[in-house]
Amino acid sequence: MTHGHLWDRLAEAKTRLDPVQSKYRVLFEDPATPEEPAKILVPDPNFMACALEGDILPPIETYQRDRDVPDGQPKEHPYAAPIPAMTEEEAIEYLIMKDIPPNVWRDYEGNRCIMRIVPVELIPSDRNFRNAWRINQETEMAA
Amino acid sequence: MSTLEVSNLNDGTTTVATTNLTNGSAKHWCFFVGTGTIAIQDSFNTASLTDHGTGNYGANLTNAMSNANQGLYGMGSTGECVDNRGTATDARIATFNASGTLTDSARCNSQLQGDLA
Numbered sequence: 185m186t187h188g189h190l191w192d193r194l195a196e197a198k199t200r201l202d203p204v205q206s207k208y209r210v211l212f213e214d215p216a217t218p219e220e221p222a223k224i225l226v227p228d229p230n231f232m233a234c235a236l237e238g239d240i241l242p243p244i245e246t247y248q249r250d251r252d253v254p255d256g257q258p259k260e261h262p263y264a265a266p267i268p269a270m271t272e273e274e275a276i277e278y279l280i281m282k283d284i285p286p287n288v289w290r291d292y293e294g295n296r297c298i299m300r301i302v303p304v305e306l307i308p309s310d311r312n313f314r315n316a317w318r319i320n321q322e323t324e325m326a327a
Numbered sequence: 328m329s330t331l332e333v334s335n336l337n338d339g340t341t342t343v344a345t346t347n348l349t350n351g352s353a354k355h356w357c358f359f360v361g362t363g364t365i366a367i368q369d370s371f372n373t374a375s376l377t378d379h380g381t382g383n384y385g386a387n388l389t390n391a392m393s394n395a396n397q398g399l400y401g402m403g404s405t406g407e408c409v410d411n412r413g414t415a416t417d418a419r420i421a422t423f424n425a426s427g428t429l430t431d432s433a434r435c436n437s438q439l440q441g442d443l444a
Contacts, residue, residue: 189390189443190389190390191354191372191390191443194371194372194389194390195371198371203369205366220379220380221379221380223377223378223379223380224365224377224378225375225376225377225378226359226365226366226367226375226376226377226378227374227375228357228367228370228373228374228375228376228389229367229369229370230369230370230371230373231373231374231375231389234389241389250391250444255393255394255395255396255415256393256394258444259391259393259444261390261391261444262390262391262443262444279374279375282374282375282387283374283375283377283387283417304364307364309363309364311362311363311381311431314380314381314431315380315381317380
C-alpha cells in the first residue's frame with residue numbers, strides 16, 4: 185500500500201484524531217536578528233496528535249534537505265514514507281529542528297543561552313513589554 | 328478507504344472540474360489566541376506557531392507550499408491584519424490597532440491558498 189501525499193494524510197488524520205495541547209513551549213533568540221525579542225514556538229495541537237499517533241509525518245531529515253531546495257523545485261518531505269509514533273518530548277525536538285533556524289539550535293557557538301524548552305506555565309501571560317523579552321540567563325526563563 | 332477518480336462533477340445543469348476544488352481549497356488555516364498565553368485553538372496543515380513579538384505571528388506549515396508566492400489571508404480582532412513576509416514554509420501575519428501600531432490580537436486567523444510542494 186502506498187503512503188500517498190503528506191497533505192492527504194493530514195486531512196485524513198484531522199477527521200479521526202483528537203487535538204493534543206502540548207505542555208511545552210520553546211523560547212529562542214535568533215543570533216541573526218539580535219535586535220528582535222525572544223521568540224516563542226507554540227506546538228500545534230493537531231500536529232502533536234499526528235506525531236503521537238505515528239505513520240503520518242515524514243522524517244525530519246527530509247525537511248532539512250528541503251531547506252536547500254529552491255522555491256518551485258520538487259520537495260522531498262510531502263512524498264517521503266511516514267515515521268513511527270513519537271513521544272511528546274521527541275515531537276518537540278522534531279519541531280525545533282523543523283521550525284527554528286539551524287543557526288539557533290545547531291550552529292550557535294556563543295556562551296549565551298539562546299534556546300530553552302519550558303513548561304507552558306513559565307511563559308508570562310502578561311505581554312506588556314513583549315518586544316523587550318529576553319531569555320533570562322540566570323533562571324533560564326523568559327523575563 | 329476507496330478512491331473516486333473523476334475529472335468533472337455535474338449536478339444536472341452545471342459541470343465543474345475537480346481541479347477547481349483542489350486548486351481552490353485552502354491549503355493551510357490556523358485560528359489562534361494572540362494575547363495572554365498564546366495558543367492555537369484549531370488548524371489544518373500547521374506544525375507550530377512562532378510568536379515573534381507584539382502583533383507579529385508566523386504559522387509554520389507541516390506540508391510546505393511550492394513557493395513563497397501564495398495567497399495569504401489574515402484576520403485579527405484588533406483591526407488591520409497584513410501579510411508579513413512569509414515564505415513557502417511559514418505564513419507570517421501582523422496585526423495592528425486603528426492607529427497603525429502593532430498590537431496583539433485576541434482572535435487571529437491565517438489562511439493560505441495556492442500550490443502545495
